[in-house]
Amino acid sequence: MKTRPRAVCLMALPLLLAGAPSRADDRQLPASKADVVLSFAPVVKRVAPAVVNVYASRVEKRPRNSLMDDPIFRQFFGGHDRPGNPTAQSLGSGVVVDASGLVVTNYHVIDGMTDVRVAMSDKKEYPADVVLRDERTDLAVLRLKGAQSLPVMDLGDSDALEVGDIVLAVGDPFGVGQTVTQGIVSGLARSQIGKSDYQYFVQTDAAINPGNSGGALVDMKSRLIGINSAIYSQSGGSVGIGFAIPVNMVKSVISAARAGETHVRRPWLGASLQGITRDMGEALGLDRPAGVLVSDLVDGGPADAAGLKRGDVVTAVDGAPADDPDAFGYRLATKSLGGTAGLTVRRGNQTLALALKLVPPPETPARDAVTLRNDSPFSGATLVNLSPAVAEEMQINGVRAGVVVAAVADNSTAAMTGIQKGDVIVGLDRSKVTSTRQVEKATAARQDFWHVTIQRGGQIIDSELGG
Structure with missing residues (x-):
């Protein structure tokens, strides 16, 4: 026989609880201002x-x-x-x-x-x-110039951040004076933000407005954990979606500046990678579509020397997950030159641990920059020889030889012709292009048309350009 739940009258509830000890007896008045005031002022002062x-x-x-x-x-x-x-x-x-x-x-x-x-x-x-x-x-x-003994901000560890951590954004929005806003870490490893080749940002809902660019994102221990860089907004003001460059990426830039370098040299992989789709993951026998697929290797490059093979799936760098090419690029770029990085690799049903030497990309051949000032379609363009260093610097994939357009002068013939920075000239008048001096010599004599083959963004473009 089932019994029905007993209904209790709310008016009688105080009588039922009368014998229970009152929790109000445990309450105490605040003993100090710190007991009643939650303030980020100590962090801001530091x-x-x-x-x-x-x-x-x-x-x-x-x-x-x-x-x-x-x-x-x-x-x-x-x-x-x-x-x-x-x-x-x-x-x-x-x-x-x-x-x-x-x-x-x-x-x-x-x-x-x-x-x-x-x-x-x-x-x-x-x-x-x-x-x-x-x-x-x-x-x-x-x-x-002339600065000494300036106050310095301590550097934190952006890899230790977790979604939900409290952060402060400090900067000078709109030029009104130093301003502090508070929020949390809304997301990690955000990509497709736009201003950086390394798409790996810390997302925060702390208000970031124009003028905050370059300012600090700090944690509750007064440590820098990011440089505020961009916002998502349709109005130009903050809508609670801001992005910061992780401090672990910033550290490599600081180290290069302290060493007197004018640009940052980063480790070279010597391989082409691609993301893994769901269908690819199933075909490769992966539990989930995470990691990067090695699609091509440079003979004798660091990846080749480490033992990577085409078809391998790299899932982690020094134990940190590399779920996509952006994550892998960030992990590798934050490593210092010299020594090795441990790669976790899935090959078939095996899981391998490989050691990748952290060396910079070689400048071979030398850049040998040439700025053309002639009657050719390339007049006003600055050309450099393609090397692993140039390819890495300008994010050029899928081509190993040619001449790269490093810059195009405004209102020049090259600009009006449609030549763009990052174009790789691989053919000229149906001859293979191998050096900047070759292009300079070939375009010295005026002619009506040049047949040009250009690699742009992974696509080959054949065109006839007028002189």
Whole structure:
């Protein structure tokens, strides 16, 4: 026989509990201010002096109007020669990482700027030189002139972050003065953000606004765990989706600047990788579609020497998961040159441990840069020989020989022809291209058309370009 649950009248509930000890008896008044106030002020006091404002500018030169030589025409401008040249300006933030005056900021804050100044939190200002530019990570390092014994921010470990950790974003949004916002780590290993070749960002809901670029993302132990870099917004203001470059990536840039280098040298894999789809994962017998597939190898390169083979699946670097090419690229890029990195590799039904030597990509052949100034379609383009170092630097895959377009001057013939930075010229007039000097010589004589073969973004383009 089933019994029905007994209904209890709510009015009688106090009587049922009357004999129970009251929890109110255990309550106490706060003994101190710390018991009633939760404040991030101690963290801010420690980190704020090391967060700076970065002001960058350049004067845009315009061609002189010959009418300004006419005194009558000049009267329309109040006796002045002509209106002044416009000035391009950029405003961002930075973080002091060395007491001697090294400051880390975003590359896009100082890109193309000729005059850079830094203002400290105590209003002192210093002129600054850009000592290292790393466009691939959207980072740059400044050296302050005349600065000594500056406050420095401690560096944390971004690999130790977990979703839900409390963080603070410190910067100078809109140029109104130093501002602090609070949030949590919303996500890790975010990709497809746009400003960096290494798509591996820390996502946070701490408000990041224009001017915060280059500022600090810090943890509750007052340590730098990221450089604020970008926001997702349709209005231009913060909507709670901000991204920071992990501090473990920043460390390699700082080390290069301290060593006096003007660019960052990173380990070279010597292999082409691709992500694993669900169908590929099933075909490879993987429990889940995670890891990177080795699709090609450079003979004698580090991957080849380590014993990797085409068809291998790399799942981790030094025990840290590498679930996709972005994650693998980040893991390898944060390693210092010299020594080895341990790769966890799935080959068929076997799991292997391989040692990858951490060496930089070779500059062979030498770049031998040439800027063409002739009557060819390439006039105004700067060309360099393709080497593993150039391929790594410019993210060129799938081609081993040719000449790379390193830069294209504005309004040049090359720009109007459609030549782009990063193009690899592999053929000219149906001859294989092997060096910059070959292209220079071949385009020295004027002709009506050139047959050009270019590799761009993994595609081969054949075209007839007019002279």
